[in-house]
Amino acid sequence: MNDDQLLRYSRHILLPEFGVEGQEKLNSAHALVIGAGGLGSPVTLYLAAAGVGTLTICDGDQVDLTNLQRQIVHRSESIGRNKVDSARDTLASINPGVRVHALAERVEGARLDALVADADVVLDGCDNFATRHAVNRACVKHRKPLVSGAGVRFDGQISVFDMRAEDAPCYACLFPEDAQSEEVRCAVMGVFAPLTGIVGTIQAAEALKVLTGVGKTLAGRLLLLDALTMDLRTVGLKKDPACAVCGKQ
Numbered sequence: 001m002n003d004d005q006l007l008r009y010s011r012h013i014l015l016p017e018f019g020v021e022g023q024e025k026l027n028s029a030h031a032l033v034i035g036a037g038g039l040g041s042p043v044t045l046y047l048a049a050a051g052v053g054t055l056t057i058c059d060g061d062q063v064d065l066t067n068l069q070r071q072i073v074h075r076s077e078s079i080g081r082n083k084v085d086s087a088r089d090t091l092a093s094i095n096p097g098v099r100v101h102a103l104a105e106r107v108e109g110a111r112l113d114a115l116v117a118d119a120d121v122v123l124d125g126c127d128n129f130a131t132r133h134a135v136n137r138a139c140v141k142h143r144k145p146l147v148s149g150a151g152v153r154f155d156g157q158i159s160v161f162d163m164r165a166e167d168a169p170c171y172a173c174l175f176p177e178d179a180q181s182e183e184v185r186c187a188v189m190g191v192f193a194p195l196t197g198i199v200g201t202i203q204a205a206e207a208l209k210v211l212t213g214v215g216k217t218l219a220g221r222l223l224l225l226d227a228l229t230m231d232l233r234t235v236g237l238k239k240d241p242a243c244a245v246c247g248k249q
């Protein structure tokens with residue numbers, strides 16, 4: 001690290017759990033972020049500010065006026081632009097030392113597979129089950145840690161599916177692919193502005209811990225947040241041996 005980097009990251013380096021070594025791990029890490037919306041905003045802002053060296057951000061949407069109530073990586077002047085381009089510009093102004101690959105597409109299939117294989121950690125902040133399950137499948141296949149978050153109305157949930165461990169549950173152990181899960185979208189249900197900030201910020205924290213090995217992540221636990229009462233609770237998650245995605249077939 002040069003003098004500028006030592007200063008920029010000095011408050012991390014001061015943490016005994018981090019030190020220069022932990023910061024260097026972040027600087028050489030590659031995070032894949034699915035979605036540049038309510039969750040992707042705090043996720044990318046914190047990962048870039050904290051010095052995660054390479055960020056690949058995927059989102060096929062454009063910035064809309066209704067996004068700006070919570071999607072804090074975007075600016076009013078970005079309305080109509082691709083979200084990933086808007087996010088890349090904001091992140092560059094915060095930390096020009098971070099490489100940002102902005103992919104203006106809803107990634108799937110072989111493309112998603114290759115992106116996951118290339119990443120050290122995957123953060124899911126998308127808004128639909130089809131993408132969530134596709135991301136989970138790719139993470140199981142390539143044994144990549146998946147930091148999953150969701151938030152709608154006043155309810156949030158976060159977990160880490162750390163597929164580097166043999167006995168780790170995957171997203172589909174919790175929400176099977178064939179379940180008739182009702183799609184609950186912010187566009188229909190509404191969402192409390194800071195809820196996405198809280199959930200995305202916790203995702204960013206978990207990703208930094210995954211990348212550095214600092215602390216204990218939410219692997220094997222689901223964190224549930226009710227922003228109306230500000231009650232937080234965690235429930236244990238176990239691998240489903242009959243899971244269609246990660247179970248033995």
Ligand SMILES: [Zn+2]
Nearest residue numbers: 170173243246
């Ligand atoms: Zn599973």
